[in-house]
Amino acid sequence: xxxxxxxxxxxxxxxxxxxxxxxxxxxxxxxxxxxxxxxxxxxxxxxxxxxxxxxxxxxxxxxxxxxxxxxxxxxxxxxxxxxxxxxxxxxxxxxxxxxxxxxxxxxxxxxxxxxxxxxxxxxxxxxxxxxxxxxxxxxxxxxxxxxxxxxxxxxxxxxxxxxxxxxxxxxxxxxxxxxxxxxxxxxxxxxxxxxxxxxxxxxxxxxxxxxxxxxxxxxxxxxxxxxxxxxxxxxxxxxxxxxxxxxxxxxxxxxxxxxxxxxxxxxxxxxxxxxxxxxx
Amino acid sequence: xxxxxxxxxxxxxxxxxxxxxxxxxxxxxxxxxxxxxxxxxxxxxxxxxxxxxxxxxxxxxxxxxxxxxxxxxxxxxxxxxxxxxxxxxxxxxxxxxxxxxxxxxxxxxxxxxxxxxxxxxxxxxxxxxxxxxxxxxxxxxxxxxxxxxxxxxxxxxxxxxxxxxxxxxxxxxxxxxxxxxxxxxxxxxxxxxxxxxxxxxxxxxxxxxxxxxxxxxxxxxxxxxxxxxxxxxxxxxxxxxxxxxxxxxxxxxxxxxxxxxxxxxxxxxxxxxxxxxxxxxxxxxxxxxxxxxxxxxxxxxxxxxxxxxxxxxxxxxxxxxxxxxxxxxxxxxxxxxxxxxxxxxxxxxxxxxxxxxxxxxxxxxxxxxxxxxxxxxxxxxxxxxxxxxxxxxxxxxxxxxxxxxxxxxxxxxxxxxxxxxxxxxxxxxxxxxxxxxxxxxxxxxxxxxxxxxxxxxxxxxxxxxxxxxxxxxxxxxxxxxxxxxxxxxxxxxxxxxxxxxxxxxxxxxxxxxxxxxxxxxxxxxxxxxxxxxxxxxxxxxxxxxxxxxxxxxxxxxxxxxxxxxxxxxxxxxxxxxxxxxxxxxxxxxx
Numbered sequence: 001x002x003x004x005x006x007x008x009x010x011x012x013x014x015x016x017x018x019x020x021x022x023x024x025x026x027x028x029x030x031x032x033x034x035x036x037x038x039x040x041x042x043x044x045x046x047x048x049x050x051x052x053x054x055x056x057x058x059x060x061x062x063x064x065x066x067x068x069x070x071x072x073x074x075x076x077x078x079x080x081x082x083x084x085x086x087x088x089x090x091x092x093x094x095x096x097x098x099x100x101x102x103x104x105x106x107x108x109x110x111x112x113x114x115x116x117x118x119x120x121x122x123x124x125x126x127x128x129x130x131x132x133x134x135x136x137x138x139x140x141x142x143x144x145x146x147x148x149x150x151x152x153x154x155x156x157x158x159x160x161x162x163x164x165x166x167x168x169x170x171x172x173x174x175x176x177x178x179x180x181x182x183x184x185x186x187x188x189x190x191x192x193x194x195x196x197x198x199x200x201x202x203x204x205x206x207x208x209x210x211x212x213x214x215x216x217x218x219x220x221x222x223x224x225x226x227x228x229x230x231x232x233x234x235x236x237x238x239x240x241x242x243x244x245x246x247x248x249x250x251x252x253x254x255x256x257x258x259x260x261x262x263x264x265x266x267x268x269x270x271x272x273x274x275x276x277x278x279x280x
Numbered sequence: 281x282x283x284x285x286x287x288x289x290x291x292x293x294x295x296x297x298x299x300x301x302x303x304x305x306x307x308x309x310x311x312x313x314x315x316x317x318x319x320x321x322x323x324x325x326x327x328x329x330x331x332x333x334x335x336x337x338x339x340x341x342x343x344x345x346x347x348x349x350x351x352x353x354x355x356x357x358x359x360x361x362x363x364x365x366x367x368x369x370x371x372x373x374x375x376x377x378x379x380x381x382x383x384x385x386x387x388x389x390x391x392x393x394x395x396x397x398x399x400x401x402x403x404x405x406x407x408x409x410x411x412x413x414x415x416x417x418x419x420x421x422x423x424x425x426x427x428x429x430x431x432x433x434x435x436x437x438x439x440x441x442x443x444x445x446x447x448x449x450x451x452x453x454x455x456x457x458x459x460x461x462x463x464x465x466x467x468x469x470x471x472x473x474x475x476x477x478x479x480x481x482x483x484x485x486x487x488x489x490x491x492x493x494x495x496x497x498x499x500x501x502x503x504x505x506x507x508x509x510x511x512x513x514x515x516x517x518x519x520x521x522x523x524x525x526x527x528x529x530x531x532x533x534x535x536x537x538x539x540x541x542x543x544x545x546x547x548x549x550x551x552x553x554x555x556x557x558x559x560x561x562x563x564x565x566x567x568x569x570x571x572x573x574x575x576x577x578x579x580x581x582x583x584x585x586x587x588x589x590x591x592x593x594x595x596x597x598x599x600x601x602x603x604x605x606x607x608x609x610x611x612x613x614x615x616x617x618x619x620x621x622x623x624x625x626x627x628x629x630x631x632x633x634x635x636x637x638x639x640x641x642x643x644x645x646x647x648x649x650x651x652x653x654x655x656x657x658x659x660x661x662x663x664x665x666x667x668x669x670x671x672x673x674x675x676x677x678x679x680x681x682x683x684x685x686x687x688x689x690x691x692x693x694x695x696x697x698x699x700x701x702x703x704x705x706x707x708x709x710x711x712x713x714x715x716x717x718x719x720x721x722x723x724x725x726x727x728x729x730x731x732x733x734x735x736x737x738x739x740x741x742x743x744x745x746x747x748x749x750x751x752x753x754x755x756x757x758x759x760x761x762x763x764x765x766x767x768x769x770x771x772x773x774x775x776x777x778x779x780x781x782x783x784x785x786x787x788x789x790x791x792x793x794x795x796x797x798x799x800x801x802x803x804x805x806x807x808x809x810x811x812x813x814x815x816x817x818x819x820x821x822x823x824x825x826x827x828x829x830x831x832x833x834x835x836x837x838x839x840x841x842x843x844x845x846x847x848x849x850x851x852x853x854x855x856x857x858x859x860x861x862x863x864x865x866x867x868x869x870x
Contacts, residue, residue, distance in 0.1 A: 033627075033655060035623065036623045036626045036627040036651070036655055037541075037544070037623070037627040037629070037655075038620055038623055038624075038627070060375065115418070115422060116421065116422050116425045116426075119422035119423075119425065119426055120422075120425060120426050123426045123428060128428075205409060206418075206419065206422065209372065209407065209408070209409045209419065210372075210406075210407055212375065212381075223374035223375075223409075224374070244623075
């Protein structure tokens with residue numbers, strides 16, 4: 001009986017998570033007339049793929065999607081590298097100035113400079129309207145460093161010490177001992193970074209607004225949604241009734257790729273957890 | 281090993297900085313040159329000889345020689361002897377829907393060509409996203425801080441420009457508008473004294489921005505389904521009671537009006553912007569005898585929320601809501617940007633609404649009206665009505681002031697203030713404004729036999745206007761649906777015809793009713809009101825929350841909810857604004 005209750009609660013939670021996506025999907029696949037009449041809920045009415053055809057034939061969308069995928073890949077790799085090499089030294093008790101480094105890192109987590117100082121800094125560094133502004137400033141998340149550090153703390157010192165007795169230096173210990181044992185946290189943080197980069201548009205909005213060639217997909221989406229809410233007279237060929245369908249399809253188009261990464265990474269979560277227990 | 285670890289950690293941090301320093305150079309975008317236009321301003325199609333370069337010798341001594349200007353007989357303008365260069369802000373509305381790059385399109389090039397020829401001025405366009413999180417001002421403030429702002433800027437944000445001025449971020453324009461008045465005949469001609477000096481500080485005398493002007497001051501109209509009135513044999517309502525009776529009749533005759541969809545009928549639809557979407561009803565409860573002083577003192581809110589009598593209008597709407605006459609989901613599904621509420625109209629399910637005077641007619645063949653015809657019945661049409669009378673029997677509305685919309689300013693570090701002002705003057709010229717508004721004949725508009733100008737969509741051509749009527753370039757003049765630099769009668773005809781295929785009589789009626797008995801709230805310039813600084817969003821939020829709560833709540837709870845909300849509004853800054861406005865009014869006017 002208890003299992004049934006748990007299963008029932010889980011189903012409700014799953015439904016609550018899925019319902020917005022299902023609604024969006026059905027809106028993107030419905031005919032505009034049904035949307036006008038507010039008849040579309042979880043299932044599409046008047047199934048058609050016109051909105052997706054339009055979006056896929058628009059080079060602006062596809063180019064932005066490809067760029068965002070590349071950007072996400074670069075950011076993921078760079079961020080994980082930075083996070084690892086920042087977190088790793090902090091687990092050594094005998095690290096000189098460890099408390100100072102810890103405090104300095106933590107300080108930046110609680111106190112941000114804000115929009116204008118950041119703008120001034122990026123301007124001075126030549127990063128404004130430069131694609132690097134989408135990569136460099138956010139390549140390290142202090143929160144994620146703390147997660148990583150905490151995870152590395154959990155790995156027994158004896159493993160490291162035995163490797164050191166065999167002559168391994170810090171880099172070899174990191175590469176051969178810690179990283180293989182940290183796949184689960186690496187997968188988790190990779191997902192955090194990937195989702196954060198994929199969904200981010202604030203940096204493009206404030207620091208990249210004059211370089212259209214490198215708009216990430218979410219900023220493009222932001223423009224589309226804003227633009228459709230402010231359509232000017234006689235300036236568009238999109239039928240008014242269809243704008244909801246296009247909006248829904250645009251959001252789906254921008255969301256699905258990052259959703260697909262999750263099942264792929266889930267394998268590594270399980271693998272990482274299993275590996276840890278075997279070693280333990 | 282400790283040393284190695286320390287170095288590793290330090291290297292991590294250094295790497296971030298070095299990587300950042302490695303950036304440089306804009307990616308920039310390619311350009312697509314639109315076909316050349318022979319419709320250049322004042323030049324009749326040809327660029328005057330010598331217009332392409334600087335360094336011309338003046339033909340006669342110039343009273344403005346010290347400023348580097350000479351009178352050019354050919355162009356009939358004061359022109360710089362040496363080429364000057366300024367940067368000008370232009371809104372970026374995105375490239376979707378066939379829009380072109382605002383900094384590199386037919387219109388930007390046409391302006392560049394014109395100012396080069398007439399003023400010997402080169403333009404660099406600097407785009408600013410129109411739809412940034414908090415509006416364009418959020419970006420501009422960063423650019424001002426970074427000495428990176430365009431030489432000529434504009435914003436709609438009154439709070440922001442007041443803040444820029446208070447912090448010394450913008451130039452005082454008085455030395456230019458007064459000192460070079462003869463050089464700015466078009467600016468003075470278009471704006472007039474009232475607009476030019478509208479933002480002048482009454483005590484210190486500085487002028488941090490120029491107010492653009494509006495031609496069309498219609499704001500809000502009331503609309504009902506004409507075909508439903510005909511089906512029910514009713515005439516258009518002319519009083520508030522008749523309007524209510526009409527809504528009841530729509531509800532009671534749902535089967536006759538919508539057949540199988542009867543249960544979906546919505547007598548009166550609105551969004552959660554209650555203050556706007558029921559404005560004509562609410563302000564009809566404001567006493568007609570209200571003085572200019574009272575209007576000013578209580579006039580901070582742009583939905584007239586603080587005016588006396590307003591509460592009774594809200595009470596009536598709340599009663600209609602309880603009677604099932606108002607869309608029951610307006611608070612939860614009627615957020616701006618959501619389309620559910622528009623859909624009520626497009627699907628032909630709504631019987632009446634209050635909103636922008638031309639809302640259902642905008643976009644002509646793609647308008648709500650035409651979509652509704654296609655989706656419901658060919659007879660479906662919204663027609664304007666004027667029915668909310670005040671205590672003096674007038675159909676009072678508060679219409680837009682001619683002055684006080686877009687604000688044009690020059691950043692404090694502008695190296696070319698005179699050239700910038702000459703540019704502002706140049707875009708204020710009648711011929712420049714007219715061409716930017718209506719564009720090319722046959723592409724952007726057609727001319728009827730009676731002289732009326734019918735605007736057409738230029739989508740898919742290089743002549744597409746990224747903003748309606750190119751309002752992003754005609755910076756001293758704002759508002760769509762209006763052509764100002766032509767005969768007023770022709771302008772009226774043109775406006776009515778500008779919504780084809782919608783019958784012009786609908787437009788003319790909507791416009792007439794929207795300004796009928798209209799009153800412009802006074803906007804005396806008493807300088808900055810300190811209490812208003814930073815209060816726009818918090819007070820707007822409190823207003824909207826209260827209006828939504830009180831309309832949704834049972835009528836029996838109306839007074840308690842309203843009174844509590846109103847007290848909260850006043851305590852949250854509303855009272856301070858009233859007090860300061862009162863003090864200023866009494867100080868300057870009495």
